[in-house]
Amino acid sequence: MPPLRPQARFLLRGSGLLIGLLTLWWFALLTPMLWVLESAGGVFGGLLLGGRNGELIHQNPAGDWSFHVPLEMTLAPAAGQPAQQVHSIDFDMPRSDVIAFTFSLPVFWAIALALPGWRQNLRPLVIGTALTAGLELVLLVAFAEVSAHKAAAQLSGVEGAADAWILRFGEYLAVSVLPYAAPFFIALAVNPRLRWQIFQWGADPESSRPVELPERKSLKKGRG
Amino acid sequence: MACYQRELNSAPQIHPIRFAAIFACCFLVGIGVLLTPPLQTADKVFSQMLVRVAHAVVQAFGGHATREAAVLRAPGGFAVEMRDGCNAVNVVILLCSAVLAFPASWKLKLLGIGLGSLIIQAVNVVRFISLFYLGQYSMTWFDFAHAYLWESLIVLDTMVVFWYWVTRVLRAGAASHASA
Numbered sequence: 001m002p003p004l005r006p007q008a009r010f011l012l013r014g015s016g017l018l019i020g021l022l023t024l025w026w027f028a029l030l031t032p033m034l035w036v037l038e039s040a041g042g043v044f045g046g047l048l049l050g051g052r053n054g055e056l057i058h059q060n061p062a063g064d065w066s067f068h069v070p071l072e073m074t075l076a077p078a079a080g081q082p083a084q085q086v087h088s089i090d091f092d093m094p095r096s097d098v099i100a101f102t103f104s105l106p107v108f109w110a111i112a113l114a115l116p117g118w119r120q121n122l123r124p125l126v127i128g129t130a131l132t133a134g135l136e137l138v139l140l141v142a143f144a145e146v147s148a149h150k151a152a153a154q155l156s157g158v159e160g161a162a163d164a165w166i167l168r169f170g171e172y173l174a175v176s177v178l179p180y181a182a183p184f185f186i187a188l189a190v191n192p193r194l195r196w197q198i199f200q201w202g203a204d205p206e207s208s209r210p211v212e213l214p215e216r217k218s219l220k221k222g223r224g
Numbered sequence: 225m226a227c228y229q230r231e232l233n234s235a236p237q238i239h240p241i242r243f244a245a246i247f248a249c250c251f252l253v254g255i256g257v258l259l260t261p262p263l264q265t266a267d268k269v270f271s272q273m274l275v276r277v278a279h280a281v282v283q284a285f286g287g288h289a290t291r292e293a294a295v296l297r298a299p300g301g302f303a304v305e306m307r308d309g310c311n312a313v314n315v316v317i318l319l320c321s322a323v324l325a326f327p328a329s330w331k332l333k334l335l336g337i338g339l340g341s342l343i344i345q346a347v348n349v350v351r352f353i354s355l356f357y358l359g360q361y362s363m364t365w366f367d368f369a370h371a372y373l374w375e376s377l378i379v380l381d382t383m384v385v386f387w388y389w390v391t392r393v394l395r396a397g398a399a400s401h402a403s404a
Contacts, residue, residue: 007391011384015377022373100371107376168259176309177255180375181318184383198387199326200394201240 014114069148108183250321
C-alpha cells in the first residue's frame with residue numbers, strides 16, 4: 001500500500017481529533033468552559049461596553065443567559081405616550097446558542113494537533129489556545145452589542161435597509177462564520193510547520209538544523 | 225558556535241501579508257454580497273436544488289423520503305430543512321477567497337474553484353443525508369453533529385482541498401521554471 005500524502009494524513013488525523021475532542025467538549029468540558037466564559041465575558045464586556053462589572057451577563061435558573069447591555073437612546077413619542085429614554089437593552093439567549101462561543105477551542109486543538117510531532121506542536125498550541133479563547137470572548141461581546149442594536153432598531157421602528165444589512169452582517173460573522181473558521185486561521189498563523197506544509201512560505205522548519213562551524217583560530221602575526 | 229542552515233525554497237515567492245489581505249477582502253465581500261436580498265433568494269433556490277440531489281441519492285440507495293421545497297421528510301414524520309447557512313455556500317466563499325488570493329494562473333484558479341466547490345457540495349450532501357438519518361435516531365446527537373461536528377469537518381475538508389490545489393499550483397510553477 002503506497003504511503004498516504006501529507007494532505008490525506010492531515011485530513012484523517014484532523015477528522016479523528018475533531019470527532020474525539022468535540023465529543024469530549026460536548027460531554028465534559030462544556031459546563032466549565034461556559035462558567036469561565038460567563039465570568040470573563042462579564043468583566044471584559046463591562047470594560048468594553050460600560051456598566052458595572054458582571055452586570056452584562058447572568059445565568060437564569062433554566063441555564064439560559066440574560067444580557068444587560070448599556071445603550072442610550074430616545075424612543076419617539078407614540079400614540080398618547082410621551083418620548084421615552086432608554087438606558088439599556090435586556091435580552092435572553094438560550095444555552096444552546098451560547099455554547100457556540102466555546103466551540104472554537106476544541107476545533108483549534110484538533111487542527112493544531114493534526115500535524116505529527118507533539119513537541120513541535122506544543123508552543124503553537126499554547127499561543128493559539130490563548131488567541132482562540134480571547135477571540136471567543138470578543139465574539140461574545142460583539143454578539144451582545146449587535147443584538148442590543150438590533151433590538152433598539154426594532155423598538156425605534158426606524159431601521160434603514162443599510163443599517164439592517166450591517167447588523168445582519170455583523171451577527172452572521174460573529175455567530176455563523178468566525179467561530180467555525182477562526183480556529184483554522186489561528187492554527188495557520190501560529191504554526192510555521194503547517195504554513196510551510198501548505199504554502200511553503202519561508203524556510204522549511206523541518207530542515208532547520210544546527211550546523212557546527214569550525215572554531216575560529218586566532219591568527220598570529222609572524223615575523224618573517 | 226552554532227548557526228542554522230536553511231534550505232532555500234525553489235517555489236515562487238508568495239507574500240503572506242498580500243495573501244492575507246486579498247483573502248480577507250474577498251471573504252468579507254463574498255459574505256456581504258451573500259447577505260443581500262437578491263442573493264438570499266438565489267441561496268434558497270440553491271438549497272432546494274441540493275435537497276433534490278440528497279433526495280435522489282436517498283432513493284437511489286433504497287431509502288424512503290419525501291421532498292417538499294428545501295425539506296426532506298422521513299416516513300416516521302421527522303423532517304430536516306436545509307436553511308441559509310446549511311448549504312455550505314459560505315464555505316465555498318472561503319475556498320474561493322483563498323484560491324483568488326493565491327498567485328496562480330486563471331486557468332488553475334478556475335479549476336480550483338470549480339472542482340473544489342463540487343467536492344465541498346458533495347461532502348455537504350453526505351452531511352445532509354447523515355443528519356436526516358441521525359435525527360430519526362437521536363435529537364441530541366443531531367444537534368451536536370449539525371451545529372458543531374459537521375460544520376468543522378467541512379471547514380477541514382475545505383482546508384485540505386485548498387492544500388491539494390496549492391500543491392498542484394506549486395508543481396505547475398516548478399515545472400514551468402524547469403522548462404524555461
